[in-house]
Amino acid sequence: MxxxxxxxxxxxxxxxxxxxxxxxxxxxxxFSNSYGKNNIYETEEFLSWFNSLNIKHKILVAGxxxxxxxxVVEEKGKDGVVDYLKLDYxxxxxxxxxxxxxxxxxxxxxxWCPIYYDxxxxxxxxxxxxxxxxxxxxxxxxxxxxPAYGIxxxxxxxxxxxxxxLERINKIKNLGNLKYHIFGHIHMDEGNSKECVGNxxxxxxxxxxxxxxxLGFYDPIIVEI
Numbered sequence: 001m002x003x004x005x006x007x008x009x010x011x012x013x014x015x016x017x018x019x020x021x022x023x024x025x026x027x028x029x030x031f032s033n034s035y036g037k038n039n040i041y042e043t044e045e046f047l048s049w050f051n052s053l054n055i056k057h058k059i060l061v062a063g064x065x066x067x068x069x070x071x072v073v074e075e076k077g078k079d080g081v082v083d084y085l086k087l088d089y090x091x092x093x094x095x096x097x098x099x100x101x102x103x104x105x106x107x108x109x110x111x112w113c114p115i116y117y118d119x120x121x122x123x124x125x126x127x128x129x130x131x132x133x134x135x136x137x138x139x140x141x142x143x144x145x146x147p148a149y150g151i152x153x154x155x156x157x158x159x160x161x162x163x164x165x166l167e168r169i170n171k172i173k174n175l176g177n178l179k180y181h182i183f184g185h186i187h188m189d190e191g192n193s194k195e196c197v198g199n200x201x202x203x204x205x206x207x208x209x210x211x212x213x214x215l216g217f218y219d220p221i222i223v224e225i
Contacts (some may be wrong), residue, residue: 001103003141004055005221007184007207010065011042013049015217020054022222024102028184028207029063029111029145039068051089057102059093061109062121063145063185070120095143097134105225106177108135109143113185114162121145129164137172140225142181152206155186179225180205 002022009016010033018025027050032042043066050058062069062081072080078096085092093100095109111121112131123131135142146162147153148169153161172178182205207221 001105001225003180003182003223003225005182005205005207005223007145007182008063009046011045012217013046016220018053018055018220019222022055024057024059024107025050025053025055026059026061026107026141026143026182028061028109028143028182030065030184031060031063032068033065035067039066043068047085047089047092051091057093058091059095059100059107059109059143061095061143061145062111064111064113064116064119064121066111067120073120097131099136099139106136106138106140107143108139108141110135111145112162113146114160116160125162125164128162129167132162132164132168135168135172137175138177139172140177140179142169142178144181144183146185147183147204147206148181151181151204152183153186160186179203180223182207182223 001024004019004022004025007028008030010030013031031046032039034042069081072084081094085094097110099106099108110131112128113122115122115124144165146165148166149161149163150159150166151161153159169181180203184207205221205223
């Protein structure tokens, strides 16, 4: 299975060359970048594009800049986003503390991030720990917006990832099921990191499609499982 990874493309999605021969495309959040009505317009433009990609499986996770989704979740819960997508964007699979199995591979998605200013899906460590504890031990591909603490999360002279997410990954990785953790969020740190756990290789993939000032763009990353 070939998986194309996108993240942090706010308003710039059409600038990327998408290899539509892959089996799955995942986007781990920040497809928009503003508050209020402008965020709705940005969201709808992105969803129309993402929904139309000629790739069989399209998986979406929200990020902190996706404030329209954040408001819907606050008012109606995650089912509000799922119902919204069903109406006009039925080809998109939205994961929020939920999973889907494709070709025997279990994908699990979660949007929560450490608090940094007043954006959506940013919550306390206690709440992160509560939500990340739901990540199943049989997850093969973990999709989150935030990195785990200390893994491809360095920015502004500090590590910005989630400690509770790192704790959860450390608990489940020795089960031998988790193959990839795919995330975005920290524009200053991108690429791949490999960790060997016993005889198993675990890959951490930081997918920041735009650089820190949105002046440069990285090619989408494709992984295989």
